[in-house]
Amino acid sequence: MSDLTRKTFFLFLFSFFSLWSFSQKSELDSLQQELSLYVKRDSVRVGLLIQAVSTMTYSNPSEAFPYVEEAIAISSEIQWKKGEALGLRQKGNLHYVLADNLNALDAYQKALGLSQTIQDKQLTSSLLSNIGNIHADLKEYDKALENYRAFLTASQSLGNVPNEIRALSNMAIVYNDIGNFKEGISYLEKALALAQQEKNDLFVAAITNNLGLAYKNLEQYPRALEHYQDAAILAQKIGNKYIEASALNSIGKVNVLLEKYDLARENGEKALLLSKEIEAVEWQADSWKVLSTVYEQEGRTAEALDAYKEHIQLRDSVLNEEKKSELTRKEMEFQMERQEAEANEEIKRQQLVKNGYLIGAILLGLISVIGYFLYKRRRDALEKKKVAEFKAKVAETELKALRSQMNPHFIFNSLNSISDFISKNDTEQANEYLVKFAKLTRSILENSEKKWITLEEDLELIKLYIQLESLRLRDEFKYDIKVDKDIEMDNTLVPPLILQPFIENSIWHGIAKKENGGQINIEIKKEGEMILCIVEDNGAGRSKNMPANNQKSSLGVKITGNRLDIINQAKNTMSSIKMIDKPEGLRVELKLPLELQF
């Protein structure tokens, strides 16, 4: 029922955005000429391109796309947002004319975004209107109203009354479409008031005609007739045959409903004439319908039938058109839904991907954290194990060192010596030996818990030990201890009794085998960051008594080797033992890091 009204208004809606639509072939030619001359990619060429597109919008829309795309591209290049927005609007127009509402809407939306960022109110309001039109076409009334309302506000703030009227009228149409005629009428009244104020007769006529339709829908026929008549008179006055024909047809229909067939026929015939004149098929069909009813009431059945046939024929063609457009619309809706669904799908997919990434990242983080902890735990465990092993080695070596110093052989030999002195009634010697033995034992026990003692203390111990052995062997050997002058005895640290096993070897395996004249020389020298300790004897040497005493002599050396390993590990030094066989006797060189107390 509202098709007619909407048709009436369609022109009205369109008249708005086709700013350059009154085109001429010649104008396009001259524009194309100018474009071929002006090739610089700047705002001037954009202006020309948009102008060219607008002249082609109705005549040749599908071929205008390259121009509009170029305009958009250049504007984007030179960052001229208004140019880009204008281009997009024109592109939307092209799609709209080609009934591609979806792409039209897309272009308009992009243009709207740009025009809002540059705060171009004029452009914004025009785009709001166009977007509203498309939503109205797609029967998305809420969105249509929303955009029209924004359009209205924008127009009011710009003081653009015609646009204000358009906004109000379009909103009224939407209300009428959804059956809210009262709201529709109130908007139409507002629009009418403004149109009258503006003295815009075309608007007044169209609005008045729509008011008539609204009242007819409310079944307020007298008021409907009143408005239709006003519209018809005004339309005639301004020579708008579309509105006049529509109004006259409507008057005919209302009179049929009021059973005033004479009036109905009179108006129907007038309308038919006008419709034929302007080749408006729809209006003609309407007129024939009115006439057919009238003829039937008047008993002119043959004419009624003819009129009815005309009506059906024309209506069918209109319906075909409408069906086609309806199909297009449905298709568009479907496409839009599909696109929306696809977009939703895409959003979902992206959300999924995002979630996937997020979960992946979290998992990865978690795995690396766990991995790190496991690694750290393993590393710590290994480290702990190493430390424990090292500590165990230290403890074991310390114990072994003590045992090698407190060698049972040494202890029992000492005791035997004492016994020997006593049996020979040499109590003096026995006593001296015993006291020294006690003193040495005490010192060894005390120092065995220290890692380092001063060289001074250590040499005291060594001396005590050698004296004891010398006493036991009845002065069979002599000894000499030499320390370099540049070594501070009371400030240099050495591991306690580190030389003792070598001295013991020299005495037991070197000197003891010798008849007399044994000599042991001990020398301490500084060698850079190391101290060199030399134990040298003129005894039997290694090779001769190697097999028999190999085990014992190597045990002491082995323990010393372990002690040096520990020092090397703890201090990162290069301590070493070197054993040199001499023609007569053995020379041991022990290198230790130079450790100072202060």
Next chain:
Amino acid sequence: MLNAIIVDDEQHCIDRLTELLQRHKDSIKIISNCKTIEEAEQQIKVTQPDVVFLDVHLNNATGFDLLSLLPKMDFEVVFTTSYDTYALKAFKFSALDYLLKPIASEDLENAVQKIVHNRSLKETSQKIDVLFHNFKDGIVQPKRMAIPTVEGFTMIEINNIVRFQSDANYTHVHTVTNKKVTAAKTLKYFEEILGSHNFFRIHKSHLINLSFVDNYIKGKGGYVTLLDGSKIEVAVRRKEELLKRLAF
């Protein structure tokens, strides 16, 4: 001539000491040998000896138990012991004489010389006081110590000692009251007996009480300033250990 009593639970030790003291028969006469603290207590009360050679371990009791039974200390004490680190430490803190068994004749001679020439009963009872005091509070952390000096000795609360400074074979002891005592001992002697206290050797010539450290000033080795205002150099090799001890 000094009258002496030997207190030891082992006959061979008594015999040995008796034999060794034969060389000093002109100055010391043994009037009695005791094997238990009860016997010794009795003998000391009856005979009023000038010197007591006292074994630290007497069966289940100690030589210290014997001394605590006596109302007054009017004799010299020379402890004898074989191997007892705790007891040795206690003797050092109280600057008491002791002989390690088996007794070396030189050591005995030194001890006898000291008793004959530097007899001072007052000192001895004070030293015994310190010994008891330290024993009562647990041997590990004695509170007072007897510091041997050229003239005799000085009693000092360990917590009042700010630092020690070596001077050849002598050591200057600086206390919180700005008293300076010169000890007839090396710095090493004090380092050894005070190692388990809050003392630390920061330099060849300096042993300080860490409780009195006011500031540490960074440097190669750096310096510490103590609460008495002294500024003392830290040896490079002691820096790390010092910072560890100060828990920086």
